[in-house]
Amino acid sequence: xxxxxxxxxxxxxxxxxxxxxLAGGLGLALRIRPADATPEAMAEAIKQVVGQAKLQQGxxxxxxxxxxxxxxxxPLTVSVESPMTEAAHVRRIHLFNEKNPQPYVATFHxxxxxxxxxxxxxxxxxxxxxxxxxxxxxxxxxxxxRVHVVVTIAACLEEIG
Amino acid sequence: xxxxxxNVPKTAKRGQVIEIKTLISHPMETGxxxxxxxxxxxxxxxxxxxxxxxxxxxxxxDLHPAIAANPFxxxxxxxxxxxxxxxxxxxxxxxxxxxxxxxxxx
Numbered sequence: 001x002x003x004x005x006x007x008x009x010x011x012x013x014x015x016x017x018x019x020x021x022l023a024g025g026l027g028l029a030l031r032i033r034p035a036d037a038t039p040e041a042m043a044e045a046i047k048q049v050v051g052q053a054k055l056q057q058g059x060x061x062x063x064x065x066x067x068x069x070x071x072x073x074x075p076l077t078v079s080v081e082s083p084m085t086e087a088a089h090v091r092r093i094h095l096f097n098e099k100n101p102q103p104y105v106a107t108f109h110x111x112x113x114x115x116x117x118x119x120x121x122x123x124x125x126x127x128x129x130x131x132x133x134x135x136x137x138x139x140x141x142x143x144x145x146r147v148h149v150v151v152t153i154a155a156c157l158e159e160i161g
Numbered sequence: 162x163x164x165x166x167x168n169v170p171k172t173a174k175r176g177q178v179i180e181i182k183t184l185i186s187h188p189m190e191t192g193x194x195x196x197x198x199x200x201x202x203x204x205x206x207x208x209x210x211x212x213x214x215x216x217x218x219x220x221x222x223d224l225h226p227a228i229a230a231n232p233f234x235x236x237x238x239x240x241x242x243x244x245x246x247x248x249x250x251x252x253x254x255x256x257x258x259x260x261x262x263x264x265x266x267x
Contacts, residue, residue: 100226106227110220
């Protein structure tokens with residue numbers, strides 16, 4: 001429970017401090033979907049990783065179960081529409097989450113030798129939340145998508161026996 | 162030594178895209194979890210995974226505590242030539258776990 005209390009306190013403080021800056025157009029991801037604001041910590045993390053470049057919707061597909069019982073291990077597959085040739089391929093796929101103690105999940109580095117741009121892994125989710133995937137293509141364009149997952153038993157809360 | 166599980170096809174046709182599945186037994190301790198006494202257990206995770214194909218890097222992953230324990234990663238690569246796929250996992254202490262698999266390309 002400690003880390004959750006801490007994280008909500010942090011995000012509130014950071015939200016107040018960052019509100020002005022955000023209004024100034026800091027979080028690009030926020031502007032894409034103003035009606036359903038992404039938590040500020042994730043927007044900040046995304047900005048740090050991919051910079052201010054424009055995030056476009058499409059090309060990337062994120063597969064996650066919409067409802068998971070146990071947040072300790074949640075299967076995920078992310079794939080991107082790309083011929084995966086020397087001329088046009090996926091360079092990196094970034095994964096982020098909104099409500100874990102940290103917004104980062106993973107970065108996968110791919111290239112023409114990948115043949116196919118599809119990666120699977122298993123993640124932890126501390127709460128019901130959105131998971132965001134961003135693909136960085138060889139032409140420099142960024143494509144994003146997100147999926148909402150409902151978690152009934154959160155990760156990170158169990159005690160050590 | 163952590164146990165690893167690797168699934169690589171033994172043979173493939175030249176140019177074929179093959180799927181590789183990897184798993185390593187590791188607690189992926191997040192650093193956010195209290196033990197019985199309430200103290201946080203220090204972070205200890207695999208933070209980097211690299212796959213090389215005949216010494217050329219074909220896939221790499223940077224991992225964070227949000228990756229589940231016993232990290233499973235599945236990805237693909239083009240079967241270019243017969244040889245060795247080498248896998249390395251690096252943990253927070255800098256310890257490297259390594260594994261290899263051979264492939265015959267026809």
